[in-house]
Amino acid sequence: MSKQLVFGHQNPDTDAIVAAMAYSYLQNQLGADTEAVALGTPNDETKYVLDYFKAQAPRVVTTVANEVKEVILVDHNEAQQSVADRKDVQVVAVVDHHRIANFETTNPLYYRAEPVGCTSTIITKLFHENNVAIPQQLAGLMLSAIISDTLLLKSPTTTTDDETAVKELAKIANVDANQYGLDELRAGTNVDSKSAAELIDADAKSFTLAGKNVRVAQINTVDVNDIFKRQPEFETAIKADTAANNYDLFFLMVTNILNSDTEALVIGDPIAPVEAAFKQKLNSQQRLVLPGVVSRKKQVVPQLTEAFEQQ
């Protein structure tokens, strides 16, 4: 079998990086020849995680067809979130916890998706199903991915499978999940030192909704005013990003990880389906107030999808 690359989505978060490392390790234990790579450099939270567990970040690639014929996707499936030249390689496996869209293959493949909080939770189960032990360092990384994706098991995406995996991985990694988890999440909320352009691109994904090119970005913080006191800077950055990438609409979630609320800044067109999706008009500052909303995947994208399709 020839070598396969394993990678998560663009603008990688902790799960995108760690799930690739974990699944690659598992496949290699089972006899495959794979390498985990990433479609971008680690964000602040992921850097904290890799430092804490003394792990190396995967090599960053921008294309894959120059290296391999076959790839494995983790933590994503939609083409516009994946590697630029994906059409030139064969996707032989996917492990993911998102909706399926903009994904099509010519051949049968291995596809494992579950509606759980984190890809690393599914991979924890795959280690068990294949009777492969999870090494201590990898357990720490996978624990960190679940903490990141579920905001320490508080996101509505959280399932009992995530809770079970966190307990097990924390034990193998020998860390206190709650104490470590808060430190990890805080490490990702250092916004003052970054430009608006950096912040709106750090955790952002594109979606095609009823033909419209919609960008949904998320910034985690411990105080949403740390972002909104700089709103003019953010508006300028969003307009520049929108023009450069032909987005129709930019939806910026600013999420308080301590109280699990979001305020969203919405710029672009059309606004009507956005207001329909969340049953409120944009306020005078072009924002939506979204108490209890923390999950782009479960509390924003499905609502926008439905509203756009009903336009």
Place this chain on the structure above:
Amino acid sequence: MSKQLVFGHQNPDTDAIVAAMAYSYLQNQLGADTEAVALGTPNDETKYVLDYFKAQAPRVVTTVANEVKEVILVDHNEAQQSVADRKDVQVVAVVDHHRIANFETTNPLYYRAEPVGCTSTIITKLFHENNVAIPQQLAGLMLSAIISDTLLLKSPTTTTDDETAVKELAKIANVDANQYGLDELRAGTNVDSKSAAELIDADAKSFTLAGKNVRVAQINTVDVNDIFKRQPEFETAIKADTAANNYDLFFLMVTNILNSDTEALVIGDPIAPVEAAFKQKLNSQQRLVLPGVVSRKKQVVPQLTEAFEQQ
């Protein structure tokens, strides 16, 4: 949790019927409220299987949104092979062994695909993963599905997982897989008593290839001349079916299950990519000779897909 319907593809074959019954049984053992239904009546082979193991055929439905909000798909995922009103319900789970295409969801879901010979092989593994015992009758049905899909483990789609499942299921069902399997396959090859219109529709699937509506039907037989001695009748039936359903191209595989060869009758437009896909011109009888070809999924559809996309 409200009731969910579980079903396989239109024109159900043995796996489409049995995988629905097996997955519904498993889910109900795990606490769900599901019912296996079918998008058509059993074919001759499946009737033989159900009679042999004294099982009832699932209820036939043509729509589902009038009954339930959520459905589970087995043995297929492409919209044009599924229930007519699928867009009006939510697909919460898929268990399949085909390529993924024409499939898109708004929400995360459970998706389990593996590149093995039969959906019932994957479901055998799911019983084990969930520590649920397979009852004797169901084991016989699932064994029959694997025999059907893999032509008694001789199709190139066959994997070691299929072989392992056949051994295990035959033991639980207490049948000799080879002897029973040949009887089962022969039961599906009774072609003389059927009209061409029935035969070209019994195991047929539609594919959208580079915008063209392509129908690929398969007839299993123990002598391809049993079909081709009636070629004018088949051409008339294919032309009528094509006109009624707006197919661009009809590709009829006539497969000898004893020696694992196929001859294909090809009618419609465009012919050039078909000839490119199989590296031969249609002969004077509009047929392709395809030695060793038995699998639509692995030896026909990917080749056609690639050739159509390169036009």
